[in-house]
Amino acid sequence: MGERPKLASVTIEDVARSAGVSRQTVSRVINRSPNVKPVVRARIEAAIEQLRYVPNLSARRMGGGRSYLILAISDRGRTLENWQAGRGNDWVDQMLFGGMTACEAHGYHMLFNLVETDAGVACRKVAESLSALRPDGVILTPSHSKDAQLVELLAERRIACATINSRKHEGCVSVTMDEAGAAREATRHLLALGHRRIAFLAGSSAYGNSALRLDGFEAAMADDGASAGGMVVRGDFHFERAAEAVSDLLRAGDRPTAIIAENDEMSFAVLHVANRLGLAIPADLSLISFEDTPGVRFSVPPLTAIRQPIAAMIGQACEKLIAIRGGAEARDEYVLPYELVVRSTTAPPRA
Structure with a gap:
């Protein structure tokens, strides 16, 4: 040379x-x-x-007719609230890890844009980003992934779209896990241990996957004949709101012997409230979380959790959008496996 x-x-x-x-x-x-x-x-x-x-990215864009950019749209309000409160956001960390590494393998870059969830504002902000960046594909994460107006906007602009954890939209790649199945398995784990008074600490109705998880919980309780012992309270995926709801729940005379929380942040709220009330986990209260972000392994005790393949889902979405831009065919729907990871927060209820 x-x-x-x-x-x-x-x-x-x-x-x-x-x-x-x-x-x-x-x-x-x-x-x-x-x-x-x-x-x-x-x-x-x-x-x-x-x-x-x-x-030179600009030269590549001019020469190949591509932008070599994948744009991921996420919930502005919730993400900023967590960052500003110093709680961080492990979901976003995993999303960036999965998307950036998948894009890098194909010479692409993933950009991350925070957009308000109000439908009118969201469409305007996303339209501005599309005009400025001309991405080859867009990923809509919850709760934007259920926004039909955004999907329609992308279709009008002929930009490939992937949605995460949402019902399928025509013309979009859908990447999900079996949300209802995961909730059923978590519930059945507790039922097999002997629990009958089980509470479901739900997230937000703005997120379609939350409704699917609740369906799975209720179906498992009904199949076992334990529906009368099922309880549902909402924590809105938020530490303080979950702590308030759980505090009321655990002070009741017929308090649950187990809780399934829809995300790790709400699970940490359960741990804090139980400790304040003198309840031992899992001796007095079993707990299962969704997500299984890295922090749950360092909780005391370590959380039993449904491992949501966040990084893999975003990576899959990027792979498929890049393939579509290159002229390849892609299936409409990809369902990635979850895993129930049993650690130290589930045990049989006290006799």
């Missing part, structure tokens, strides 16, 4: 000369296009590494 040019001045032509190929062949390798012999591809990749060449 030839002499290495100065880093700031390295161009695609330098890579082509170093590898002994045409500029177009280098472009095909950079853009992950087919029809490049493996030995030639390896030579070009070696030249790119040696020269430390960084492809």
